[in-house]
Amino acid sequence: MSNTKKILVGEDSSIIINLTKSVLSFEQYEVKAARNGKQVLEMLEKEDFDLILMDLNMPVLDGISCTKMIRQLDDPSKSKIPIVAISGNLNNITNDEFRKIGFNHFLQKPLNYDMLVATVTKLVS
Numbered sequence: 001m002s003n004t005k006k007i008l009v010g011e012d013s014s015i016i017i018n019l020t021k022s023v024l025s026f027e028q029y030e031v032k033a034a035r036n037g038k039q040v041l042e043m044l045e046k047e048d049f050d051l052i053l054m055d056l057n058m059p060v061l062d063g064i065s066c067t068k069m070i071r072q073l074d075d076p077s078k079s080k081i082p083i084v085a086i087s088g089n090l091n092n093i094t095n096d097e098f099r100k101i102g103f104n105h106f107l108q109k110p111l112n113y114d115m116l117v118a119t120v121t122k123l124v125s
Contacts, residue, residue: 004028004029004030005029005030005050005051005124006029006030006031006032006047006048006049006050006051007024007029007030007031007032007049007050007051007052007053007120007124008031008032008033008034008040008043008044008049008051008052008053009021009031009032009033009034009052009053010033010034010035010036010037010039010040010052010053010054010055010058010063010066011033011034011035011053011055011058011086012035012036012055012057012058012059013055016055016086016109016111017033019111019113020033020053020111020113020116021033023113023116023117024116024117024120027117027120027121029120029124032047032049035058035059036058036059036060036061037054037058037060037061037062037063037065037066037069038060038061038066039060040052040054040061040066040070041061041066041069041070044070044073044078044081048077048078049081050081050082050124051081051082051083051084051120051123051124052070052081052082052083052084053084053086053107053116053120054066054067054083054084054085054086054103055086055087056085056086056087056089057087057089063085063086063087064101067083067085067101067102067103068101068102070083070102071102082104082105082123082124083102083103083104084103084104084105084106084107084119084120084123085098085101085103085105085106085107086106086107086109086111087106087108087109088108088109088110104123105119105123107119
């Protein structure tokens with residue numbers, strides 16, 4: 001039985017997906033990616049993840065709507081999964097609003113990958 005933590009990245013930028021995968025894979029995390037909130041929900045339905053990194057602005061279904069839907073899932077392990085908001089536009093939302101939406105943490109773009117690793121490690125340990 002593997003003890004590897006699985007991270008789902010909900011992000012529409014190939015560059016951010018690839019950098020995030022590289023950094024987190026180096027830290028021994030298993031990383032999968034979804035390009036929009038609809039794909040995040042589909043993947044979460046089929047697999048278990050230890051954490052989701054969620055871009056706020058994605059096509060099809062944005063990160064805020066997707067997070068709200070995850071928090072309403074019947075499966076308690078999936079509805080309580082830690083979710084980290086990622087956005088270049090964090091100034092428009094307060095810490096309280098992030099928490100009310102259902103995010104556990106948030107990171108500003110451009111991503112500081114040391115901060116990303118520290119946040120992921122803290123939330124999955």
